[in-house]
Amino acid sequence: MAVGEVLRVELWGDEVAAWKRLLPVLAERCRTWRHGPNCEYLAKKSIPLSLEHESNPLCSCGKGKDISEAFRKEKKWKSATPFVTRIAFGPIFGVPYVEGVGGITDAMTQELNKELKECRDGCARCGGPGKPKLLVCGGCKTTNYCSAGCQREDWKKHKAMCKK
Numbered sequence: 001m002a003v004g005e006v007l008r009v010e011l012w013g014d015e016v017a018a019w020k021r022l023l024p025v026l027a028e029r030c031r032t033w034r035h036g037p038n039c040e041y042l043a044k045k046s047i048p049l050s051l052e053h054e055s056n057p058l059c060s061c062g063k064g065k066d067i068s069e070a071f072r073k074e075k076k077w078k079s080a081t082p083f084v085t086r087i088a089f090g091p092i093f094g095v096p097y098v099e100g101v102g103g104i105t106d107a108m109t110q111e112l113n114k115e116l117k118e119c120r121d122g123c124a125r126c127g128g129p130g131k132p133k134l135l136v137c138g139g140c141k142t143t144n145y146c147s148a149g150c151q152r153e154d155w156k157k158h159k160a161m162c163k164k
Contacts, residue, residue: 063085
């Protein structure tokens, strides 16, 4: 399928309702806009707005907002841009190295971090190789740097994630 092409997906029975429940979640996970005072979710006191076939489950607050520049520049989509709500697909399960997940022990997290560290192939700040080898953050022991200078420059960003 080429970029910018439409994919038609046939849904049957409860699949429509499942997607209509999922779409507001996918929109909420990536939104940077605010819901307005006239938000349909507030008025109807329901998310999604509807599970009915051929009805919109999303409120209108996000229509036309946060649309990528590539989408806006595509001539055949120009007329649809004001009606589009951005959504973000991602894992539908917890990812322990990104977010807290119930039932994951510290030992499991440490083992996962060790595996991730072995997979990384460059400096966390610049992506470069080590000089002569990568250095590891002394606090969290999971983040690699090519030099002490790169570690210093990255500290403001890294300290929030660093587990001392």
